[in-house]
Amino acid sequence: MGERIWNLQKLFNLDRGIGMETDTLPPRLLAEPLQEGAPKGMVWKRDELLKEYYALRGWDEKGVPTTEKLKELAIH
Numbered sequence: 001m002g003e004r005i006w007n008l009q010k011l012f013n014l015d016r017g018i019g020m021e022t023d024t025l026p027p028r029l030l031a032e033p034l035q036e037g038a039p040k041g042m043v044w045k046r047d048e049l050l051k052e053y054y055a056l057r058g059w060d061e062k063g064v065p066t067t068e069k070l071k072e073l074a075i076h
Contacts, residue, residue, distance in 0.1 A: 004073045006057075007065045011075075020063040023050055 013022075024030070025044055033041045054061060058069030070076065 004075060007069065007073055007075060010059070010063070010065055014064060020050065023053075023063055 013019075024046055029044050030046055031043065033043050050063075051061065054063050057065070058072070059065050065075075
């Protein structure tokens, strides 16, 4: 049910012109290196992460739910 809601929300936003430019992290996370853990010193790479995130969600490279994903969730 949660995945259906998430995809419906995405479709709603896309219909209103809210696209991938808003799928981002706070500026601080994109500019300041991480301070601890295995990725210490690294900065989040939005574009690379976004591609992977979209693929995991079953969306295309622009963040649009694919026809296959919508069929899987019975959203028509």
